[in-house]
Amino acid sequence: MGPADQLWILDGTMRTAISRGKPTHADHLERWLGAEHVARLSRDFANFYWPVPIQGVPGNVYIMPGGDFAGEIRAGAYMSSADAAALTVKKILKSIENKARKNRALGTLYDLIRAGDRRMMSVGAFASIDAIIAAFTGGKGQALLFQKTGVASNAIGNANDLWSRAGNPGSGAAGAAAPGGTAWSSASTGALKYLNGVSANSNHYLNWALSASVINNSLLLYDRLFSVALNMNSTATQAVTGVPTRYQSTTATDVGYIGGNFIFESNPTTVLANVAHSVTAESTAVWTYTNQANTASKNLNHNGTAIQTLAGVAACVAGGVNLAAGNWFIPLAAGDSGIKALTQMQHSVAIAAGTMDAVIGHPIAVNACPVANLACLDDGLYSAINLSSILDGACLSFLEMPKPATTATNYSGLIRIVSE
Amino acid sequence: MPEQHNLVFVSDTDIDTLFSCARCGASIGFNKLGIGEPFAIFEAGAWVPPTNFGFWMGPCEPQ
Numbered sequence: 001m002g003p004a005d006q007l008w009i010l011d012g013t014m015r016t017a018i019s020r021g022k023p024t025h026a027d028h029l030e031r032w033l034g035a036e037h038v039a040r041l042s043r044d045f046a047n048f049y050w051p052v053p054i055q056g057v058p059g060n061v062y063i064m065p066g067g068d069f070a071g072e073i074r075a076g077a078y079m080s081s082a083d084a085a086a087l088t089v090k091k092i093l094k095s096i097e098n099k100a101r102k103n104r105a106l107g108t109l110y111d112l113i114r115a116g117d118r119r120m121m122s123v124g125a126f127a128s129i130d131a132i133i134a135a136f137t138g139g140k141g142q143a144l145l146f147q148k149t150g151v152a153s154n155a156i157g158n159a160n161d162l163w164s165r166a167g168n169p170g171s172g173a174a175g176a177a178a179p180g181g182t183a184w185s186s187a188s189t190g191a192l193k194y195l196n197g198v199s200a201n202s203n204h205y206l207n208w209a210l211s212a213s214v215i216n217n218s219l220l221l222y223d224r225l226f227s228v229a230l231n232m233n234s235t236a237t238q239a240v241t242g243v244p245t246r247y248q249s250t251t252a253t254d255v256g257y258i259g260g261n262f263i264f265e266s267n268p269t270t271v272l273a274n275v276a277h278s279v280t281a282e283s284t285a286v287w288t289y290t291n292q293a294n295t296a297s298k299n300l301n302h303n304g305t306a307i308q309t310l311a312g313v314a315a316c317v318a319g320g321v322n323l324a325a326g327n328w329f330i331p332l333a334a335g336d337s338g339i340k341a342l343t344q345m346q347h348s349v350a351i352a353a354g355t356m357d358a359v360i361g362h363p364i365a366v367n368a369c370p371v372a373n374l375a376c377l378d379d380g381l382y383s384a385i386n387l388s389s390i391l392d393g394a395c396l397s398f399l400e401m402p403k404p405a406t407t408a409t410n411y412s413g414l415i416r417i418v419s420e
Numbered sequence: 421m422p423e424q425h426n427l428v429f430v431s432d433t434d435i436d437t438l439f440s441c442a443r444c445g446a447s448i449g450f451n452k453l454g455i456g457e458p459f460a461i462f463e464a465g466a467w468v469p470p471t472n473f474g475f476w477m478g479p480c481e482p483q
Binding site: 274275276277278281284285309314324325347348350 | 438
């Protein structure tokens with residue numbers, strides 16, 4: 001046998017000496033691993049024949065044959081491993097929190113780590129379904145009731161705009177005359193009333209129960225951004241200078257991005273004279289607008305070669321969308337995805353009687369009723385239009401999609417929205 | 421196959437003309453030439469609708 005501080009291992013053919021090295025600081029080790037854990041290790045290795053390194057202990061600590069511990073421990077002076085782990089996570093969270101408001105991905109990671117904490121990072125998204133439930137049941141949800149009396153369409157396939165129809169909300173007014181027009185908001189008569197979100201633009205569409213008095217009709221919930229009255233008794237170009245106040249950003253990731261904004265014509269009050277006319281046509285019915293990239297002087301319904309002809313509706317009824325059957329919006333120029341502002345209107349024909357508005361809107365959700373007088377639920381949580389944003393001050397209104405039958409249809413329902 | 425309307429002249433004003441379908445009764449107006457498009461044509465002493473009048477009307481569905 002060698003010196004007392006050496007352990008001789010007999011492996012049958014030769015002797016190997018293992019130096020114990022510096023004994024491990026017992027208090028530090030017990031603080032780091034816990035006294036019970038240290039005692040158990042010592043007991044388990046009392047009769048073992050080879051030093052074994054201990055994992056998870058900073059430094060170079062071995063449990064030696066006989067149950068003692070050797071080697072330097074570089075921790076345990078002030079806190080246990082659990083305390084150190086908690087401190088490390090805390091430091092990570094703090095670092096993420098400081099950067100999260102500038103970085104959406106980090107904000108989502110933060111919320112995932114802190115799941116269940118109602119103090120969510122407002123980075124433009126809910127972190128989980130639980131977060132949505134907590135928000136809706138925690139005072140951030142709203143239920144909006146509505147009822148609208150529809151109008152018979154001119155023909156099968158014609159759409160109607162319910163903005164100027166009676167009900168709750170009540171009838172909305174026509175837009176002001178060109179060039180100014182009217183920028184609509186939630187304060188406007190005819191808009192579906194709701195409260196702005198907890199933080200800026202933080203409301204989201206959640207779901208929608210809709211009942212229709214006639215089978216197979218569909219309704220579009222849209223934000224009515226802007227409208228301007230056309231002088232129908234003229235074939236001259238009519239300049240427009242008024243602009244919407246929402247969805248004006250050219251940045252695709254912004255909640256208020258222009259993409260998706262659409263334009264249509266609707267008759268607010270007085271039936272048109274029974275005269276055929278074109279809404280868009282090469283040379284005679286030329287509309288200009290600014291697109292989602294802020295490029296001006298684009299032509300509506302331009303296919304890349306020429307402006308295409310889109311017929312209006314002779315004798316378009318009050319409440320009707322003045323576009324040929326099957327159409328509920330005027331196509332943009334090929335390749336464009338949104339209209340920022342309208343700059344010129346023109347019809348091909350002078351029509352002596354009747355009113356007409358050019359309207360810019362942004363779609364929120366679509367709901368269809370395959371059964372009459374049955375509440376049909378559209379889910380905005382899992383479906384394609386997933387938690388669509390509803391901007392502060394939005395003028396929420398309804399557009400009846402191209403109708404399967406001309407029969408006037410009455411609508412009622414309940415829309416739920418939730419704020420982040 | 422849906423039929424086109426059989427439009428017959430009804431009356432006119434300073435700026436437009438009115439036609440009615442002899443089969444289904446539907447009526448439609450067309451401006452006179454020079455007022456805008458589409459426009460009616462004065463031919464052989466009478467007003468006739470534009471040749472592409474079907475573009476602005478739905479199919480003829482007699483009641």
